[in-house]
Amino acid sequence: MSVHRVLCAGLMSAAVLLAGCGIQPWVKPYERERLADPIMKFSRDALADKHREHVFDVREGARGATGVQGGGCGCN
Amino acid sequence: MCAKVPAVPPACRGAAVAAIRRLRSLARFGHRAAGLLGGVLAAATTKGAELPEDRADAMYHLYDGGGVTASGPALLIRKSLFDSVSLSGSYYLDMVSNASIDVVTTASPYHEKRTEGAVGVDYVYHDSLISLSGTISDEPDYTAKSASLNVSEDVFGGLTTVNLGYTRGWDSVGKYGSPNFSADVNHWQFRVGVTQVLTPRWLASLDLETVSDQGYLGSPYRAVRVFGAFIPERDPSTRTSHAATLRAKGDIGWHSAVRAEYRYFWDTWDIRAHTAELGVTGHVGDRWLLDGYFRYYSQGHALFYSDNFTNEFTYMSRNRQLSDFTDMGPGVKASYAAVRVPGRYEVKVNAAYQWLRFQYSDFTDVRTGKPYSFNANVVEFFVSATY
Numbered sequence: 001m002s003v004h005r006v007l008c009a010g011l012m013s014a015a016v017l018l019a020g021c022g023i024q025p026w027v028k029p030y031e032r033e034r035l036a037d038p039i040m041k042f043s044r045d046a047l048a049d050k051h052r053e054h055v056f057d058v059r060e061g062a063r064g065a066t067g068v069q070g071g072g073c074g075c076n
Numbered sequence: 077m078c079a080k081v082p083a084v085p086p087a088c089r090g091a092a093v094a095a096i097r098r099l100r101s102l103a104r105f106g107h108r109a110a111g112l113l114g115g116v117l118a119a120a121t122t123k124g125a126e127l128p129e130d131r132a133d134a135m136y137h138l139y140d141g142g143g144v145t146a147s148g149p150a151l152l153i154r155k156s157l158f159d160s161v162s163l164s165g166s167y168y169l170d171m172v173s174n175a176s177i178d179v180v181t182t183a184s185p186y187h188e189k190r191t192e193g194a195v196g197v198d199y200v201y202h203d204s205l206i207s208l209s210g211t212i213s214d215e216p217d218y219t220a221k222s223a224s225l226n227v228s229e230d231v232f233g234g235l236t237t238v239n240l241g242y243t244r245g246w247d248s249v250g251k252y253g254s255p256n257f258s259a260d261v262n263h264w265q266f267r268v269g270v271t272q273v274l275t276p277r278w279l280a281s282l283d284l285e286t287v288s289d290q291g292y293l294g295s296p297y298r299a300v301r302v303f304g305a306f307i308p309e310r311d312p313s314t315r316t317s318h319a320a321t322l323r324a325k326g327d328i329g330w331h332s333a334v335r336a337e338y339r340y341f342w343d344t345w346d347i348r349a350h351t352a353e354l355g356v357t358g359h360v361g362d363r364w365l366l367d368g369y370f371r372y373y374s375q376g377h378a379l380f381y382s383d384n385f386t387n388e389f390t391y392m393s394r395n396r397q398l399s400d401f402t403d404m405g406p407g408v409k410a411s412y413a414a415v416r417v418p419g420r421y422e423v424k425v426n427a428a429y430q431w432l433r434f435q436y437s438d439f440t441d442v443r444t445g446k447p448y449s450f451n452a453n454v455v456e457f458f459v460s461a462t463y
Contacts, residue, residue, distance in 0.1 A: 024233075025232055025233030025234070025235050026235070027235060027273050027274075027275060027276050029233070029234070031276040032234075032273070032276065034276060034277055034327040035273060035276065035277075035279060035327075037327070037331075037333075038365060039327070039331070039332065039333040039357040039358065039359065039365070040279060040325055040327060040333055042271075042279075042281060042323060042325065042335075044411075045133070045426065045458070045460065046133075046152065047133045047135050047150055047151075047152045047166065047458065048133075048135060048137075048409075048426070048428055048456045048458060050150075050168070051135070051137045051150065051168075051454075051456055052428075052430070052454065052456070055139050055454050056373070058397075059397060059403070059434070060349070060373055060375065060397065060403070061341075061343075061345075061347040061349055061375045061378070061397055061398055062317075062319060062339065062341035062347070062349035062351060062373070062375060063287060063317060063319065063341070064265070064267075064285035064286075064287050064317065064318075064319040064341070065267070065269075065283040065284060065285040065319035065320055065321040065339055065341075066283070066319075066321060066339070067269070067281075067283055067321075069209075069224060069226075069241070069243070070211075071192055071194060071211030071212070071213050071220055071221075071222045071245075072211075072213060072220030072221075072222055072245045072247055072261075072263060073190060073192070073213045073215065073218065073220050074215055074217065074218025074220065074247070074249060075170075075172075075190070
C-alpha cells in the first residue's frame with residue numbers, strides 16, 4: 001500500500017540523515033552568499049506558481065511532487 | 077604551593093612539570109573534544125528555521141486555449157507575529173467560459189465561477205517550521221475542502237532541508253439539472269522532500285508524493301464513444317498515484333542561474349508520464365529579474381481509455397486527460413522592482429506568459445475526424461510587496 005511506501009521512504013530518509021550526523025557542513029555559511037540570491041530560489045512567487053500548477057493539474061494526468069500545494073476542484 | 081617557591085627540590089619540580097603536562101594534555105583533549113562536539117552539533121543541527129517573508133500579492137490570471145477561457149483576480153497576504161508565527165490568507169477567483177471540444181460535441185457552452193479561499197499558519201519552533209492550512213473551493217456543482225500539515229527542518233548546518241507533508245481532502249460532486257445527483261470524493265496526499273546544498277553555487281532537490289483518491293472520480297457530464305454512439309463514462313472509484321521530481325539549480329555567474337528538473341509519474345490506472353523543464357534566471361541591472369524556460373510533458377493513456385470503444389467494459393472513459401498526448405511550450409517572466417526602501421519594503425511589478433501546444437495522438441476531433449490539438453496562452457500579471 002502506498003502509505004507504507006511513503007512511511008518507508010520517510011524512515012529511510014531519517015536513517016540517512018541520522019547516519020550523516022557526523023558530516024561537517026562542506027559549504028560554510030560565509031560561502032552561501034550566491035545561494036541566498038533570489039535567482040537561486042526554486043519558487044519565488046507562491047500565487048503565480050499556484051496558478052501555473054492549476055493550469056497543468058486540470059489538463060494533465062500527472063500530479064504531485066511539484067513543491068506547490070493547491071486545493072482540489074472539479075475543474076477537469 | 078611549589079610553583080611559588082623560587083628554589084624547590086627536584087622531586088617537587090618534577091611533579092609540578094608532570095602535573096602541568098597532564099593539565100595541558102587534558103586541555104588539548106578537551107579543546108579537541110569540544111571542537112569535535114561543536115562540529116558535530118553544528119553539522120547535525122541547524123542555523124534556525126525561518127518564517128516566510130511578510131508579503132502581499134494581487135494578481136490577474138488568464139488561461140485561454142481549446143475553447144476554454146478562465147481568468148480572474150487572486151490575492152495573497154502574509155504577516156508574521158511575535159517572530160515565531162506567520163499568518164496567511166488567500167483568495168482566488170476563476171471565471172470560466174467553457175466551449176471545449178467535450179462541451180461543444182456533447183452539450184452546450186456555459187459560464188461559471190469558481191471561488192477558492194485558503195488560510196494558513198506557520199510556526200517556527202527551534203529548527204522546525206510547522207505549517208497548517210485549510211482550503212475551500214466552491215463551484216455551482218463541485219465543492220472541495222482540504223486541510224494540510226507540513227513540517228520543514230534544516231539539518232547539517234543548514235545544508236539540507238527535509239520536508240514532510242500530509243493533505244486530506246473532501247469533495248462533494250453535483251450535477252446541473254439533477255438535484256438528486258450527489259457523490260463524494262476523498263483524497264489523501266503524502267509528501268517527502270529533501271533540498272540539498274551541493275556547492276557554494278549549486279542546489280538540488282528530490283520530492284516524492286503519493287496521492288490516493290476514493291469515490292466518484294469521473295465527470296457526470298462526460299461521455300464515451302461506443303461504436304460511434306455516446307454513453308456516460310464509467311471510471312474506477314479508486315486511484316493511487318506516485319510522482320518523483322528531481323531538480324537542480326546553479327549559479328553560472330553574470331548574475332544568472334540555470335535550472336533543470338524532471339518528474340516521473342505513475343499510477344494504478346497505468347498512466348505513465350514524463351515532465352521536463354529547463355530554465356534560466358538572471359538579474360538585468362539593479363531592478364529587473366528575468367526568467368525564460370521551456371517545459372515538455374508526455375503521458376501514456378489509462379487502461380480504460382479509448383477514443384472509440386468497440387465493446388462495452390466495466391470501466392470506460394474518453395477523458396482526453398487520460399489519453400496519449402504531449403504538451404510543450406516556452407515561457408517568460410519579468411519582475412521589476414518599482415519601489416525599493418531598503419530595510420522597510422519593496423514593491424515589484426511582475427508579468428509572466430507561457431505558450432503551450434497540446435497534441436493528442438488518440439483523441440479524435442469528431443468535427444474534423446483528425447487527431448485533436450490546440451494552442452493555449454497562460455498569463456499572470458501581479459504586483460507584489462514585501463514588508
